[in-house]
Amino acid sequence: MYITYRTTHTQYFLEYLIEHCVLAVTFFLPLSLKWSSIFLGVGALLWLGKIIVLQKLDFKATPFDFGIALLVLLSGASILASPDRDFSFYNYYNLMGRYILLYYLVVNNMRSSTQVKRLIWSMLSSAVVVAMYGFYQYFFGATLSALEWVDGEQFPDLKMRVFSTLENPNLLAGFLVTMMAIASGMGYKAQENKYKIVYSALVILFGGCLILTYSRGAWLSVLAIVAMYGMLCNRKIFWLLLLLPVIAFFAHDALLERLMSIMNPTDTSSTLRLALWESTIAMIVNKPFLGIGWGAYWMVYPDYDFFINNPNTKIFHAHNMYLNIAAEIGIPGLITFLTIMYGHLRLALSSVRESIRWSSGIMLGIVGAIFGLIVNGFTDYVMFNIQLSMLFWLLNALIVVVWKQNSQRQDQNYRLKKVI
Numbered sequence: 001m002y003i004t005y006r007t008t009h010t011q012y013f014l015e016y017l018i019e020h021c022v023l024a025v026t027f028f029l030p031l032s033l034k035w036s037s038i039f040l041g042v043g044a045l046l047w048l049g050k051i052i053v054l055q056k057l058d059f060k061a062t063p064f065d066f067g068i069a070l071l072v073l074l075s076g077a078s079i080l081a082s083p084d085r086d087f088s089f090y091n092y093y094n095l096m097g098r099y100i101l102l103y104y105l106v107v108n109n110m111r112s113s114t115q116v117k118r119l120i121w122s123m124l125s126s127a128v129v130v131a132m133y134g135f136y137q138y139f140f141g142a143t144l145s146a147l148e149w150v151d152g153e154q155f156p157d158l159k160m161r162v163f164s165t166l167e168n169p170n171l172l173a174g175f176l177v178t179m180m181a182i183a184s185g186m187g188y189k190a191q192e193n194k195y196k197i198v199y200s201a202l203v204i205l206f207g208g209c210l211i212l213t214y215s216r217g218a219w220l221s222v223l224a225i226v227a228m229y230g231m232l233c234n235r236k237i238f239w240l241l242l243l244l245p246v247i248a249f250f251a252h253d254a255l256l257e258r259l260m261s262i263m264n265p266t267d268t269s270s271t272l273r274l275a276l277w278e279s280t281i282a283m284i285v286n287k288p289f290l291g292i293g294w295g296a297y298w299m300v301y302p303d304y305d306f307f308i309n310n311p312n313t314k315i316f317h318a319h320n321m322y323l324n325i326a327a328e329i330g331i332p333g334l335i336t337f338l339t340i341m342y343g344h345l346r347l348a349l350s351s352v353r354e355s356i357r358w359s360s361g362i363m364l365g366i367v368g369a370i371f372g373l374i375v376n377g378f379t380d381y382v383m384f385n386i387q388l389s390m391l392f393w394l395l396n397a398l399i400v401v402v403w404k405q406n407s408q409r410q411d412q413n414y415r416l417k418k419v420i
Contacts, residue, residue: 014050018043018109019118025102026122026394029387030130030175031165036387040098043105060108062400063347067340068103072096074333075294082293083300091295095386099393106397113359113405116398120182120362124202127179131209134164134172138212162212166387173218174382176210178369178391181225185365188233189357217379221372228371232352233364273319273379275307280318282306283327291330317384321377324384344396345370347403356409359402366395 021043028036051057062068075096082088110116138160161169180203187199210218282304283292292300301315308315318324326334348367354360373392376382383389 010053011050014046014053015109018046018050018105019115021046022106022110023118023122025390026119027126029123029391029394030126033387036390037098040102040105043109044101047105047109058108059104060404062107064340064343064396064400067336067343068100071333071336071340072100074336075329078291078294078329078333080293081287081290082296084296085293087299088294088296095295095389098386099389102390103393103397106394107400110397110401111405113356116362116401116405117358119398120186124179124183127175127206128202130164130166130172131176131179131205134162134209134212137162137164161214162209164209166385168385169213170215170217170380171382171385171388173210173213173215174373174376174380174385174388175391176206176213177218177221177225177372177376178395180206180210180222181368181372182362182365184225184229185363185368186358186361188229189361189364191357215380217376220379221376224375225368225372229364229368232367272307276315276318277320277323279304279306280320280323280327284323284331287330288326289330289332291326291328291333294328297324297328317381319380321373321381321383324381340396341370341374344399348399351403351406354406356406359406362398362402366399369395 021039024039025036025043028039076092079085079088079092106119110119163169163172166172166175183199183202183206187196187203190196190199207222210222279301283300297318298314298316302311302313305311305313318327322334322338325337345367348363348370351363352360352367354363373382383392
C-alpha cells in the first residue's frame with residue numbers, strides 16, 4: 001500500500017513538473033531559445049524519470065508516427081549528399097532532435113483540457129510581451145539592426161522595421177500571424193463576451209505590431225486566413241476585407257508604398273527572391289532525391305549564384321519554404337513533410353465543429369495558423385528559424401492532444417448511450 005502511494009505521489013509530482021516545463025518552453029520560445037531549450041531538456045529528463053519510476057514505457061502513438069519516422073530518415077539520409085557531413089549531422093540531430101522531442105513530450109504528457117488551456121495562455125502571454133517590445137522598439141528603441149532591413153531607395157519613407165525578440169522582421173511577422181490566427185479562432189468560438197473582448201484586443205495588438213514589420217508576405221497570409229475563416233465559419237467575415245481600402249486611405253506613406261509594391265515587386269528584396277528561387281530550382285534539378293544536405297543551403301549556394309556573383313556572400317535559405325525543403329532533403333523529403341502538414345491540418349479541421357467550444361476554438365486557430373504558414377511559405381521560409389520550427393511542431397502536437405481528448409469524450413458518450 002505504501003509502495004503504491006509513494007509511486008502515485010512521485011508520478012503526480014513528476015507530471016506536474018513536466019507540465020510546467022512544457023509551459024515554460026512555450027512561454028520562452030519567442031523570447032529566448034536558450035531558456036526554451038533548457039526547459040525542453042529538463043522536461044525530457046523528467047519524462048525519462050517518470051518512465052523509470054513507473055517501470056513501463058507508456059508511449060502514446062499518433063496517426064503520423066510513420067510519416068514522422070520517414071521524415072527523420074530522409075532528412076538523415078540527405079547528410080550523405082552534404083559538402084560538410086559533420087556540420088550537417090550536428091545540425092540535423094541538434095534541430096530535428098529537439099523538434100521531435102518537443103512533439104512527443106507534449107503528446108505524451110499534456111492530457112487534460114486544463115493543461116491545454118494553460119499552454120495556449122502561456123503562448124499568448126508570451127506573444128503579448130513580444131508585441132509590446134516590438135512597439136517599444138518602434139517608438140523608442142531604434143537600432144542599426146532595425147535599419148538594416150529597410151530598402152531606402154525603393155521606400156524612402158520607410159525608416160525602420162521592427163523585429164522585437166526574433167532578430168528579423170519577417171520572422172516576427174510569421175510569429176504574429178500565427179498568434180493572430182490562434183487568438184481569432186479562440187475569440188470566434190468563445191461563449192462569453194468578456195473573453196471575446198480579450199481575444200479581440202489580442203488580435204488588434206498583434207495586428208498592430210505586424211503592420212510595423214512591413215512584411216508583405218505576412219500581410220498576404222492574414223488576408224488568406226480571413227478568407228479561409230469566411231469560407232469555413234461565416235461569410236460575414238469577408239466584410240473584414242473591406243477594411244483594406246480604409247487602411248490604405250489613412251495609412252502612412254511608407255505603409256501605402258509597401259502595400260502597392262505587392263502589385264509591382266521591383267525592390268531589391270523581391271528581385272533577390274526571384275533570383276534565389278532560380279538558383280534553388282537548379283539545386284533541386286541536380287540533386288532531386290537526397291537533396292544538397294540538411295542545413296547545407298548556405299554552403300552550396302555560391303555554386304548556384306546566378307545573381308549576386310560574390311563568393312563571400314552567405315545566403316542561408318531560399319525565401320520559399322517548399323523550394324528550400326526540396327533542395328536540402330530532396331523531393332521525397334518535401335512530399336513527406338507536406339503529407340505530415342496536410343494530415344495534421346485535416347485532423348484539426350475534423351474537430352473545428354466539435355460541440356466543446358474551447359477545443360473547437362483552439363483547432364480553428366491552429367488551422368488558421370498552419371494555413372497562414374502555407375501561404376507565407378510561397379514567399380519566405382520562416383521555419384528556417386529554430387524557434388518558429390519548434391512552434392510549428394508544438395502546434396501539431398496540440399492538434400493530436402485535442403483530437404485525442406475529443407475522441408475519448410465521444411467514446412464515453414457512446415458507451416453511456418449504450419448503457420442507457
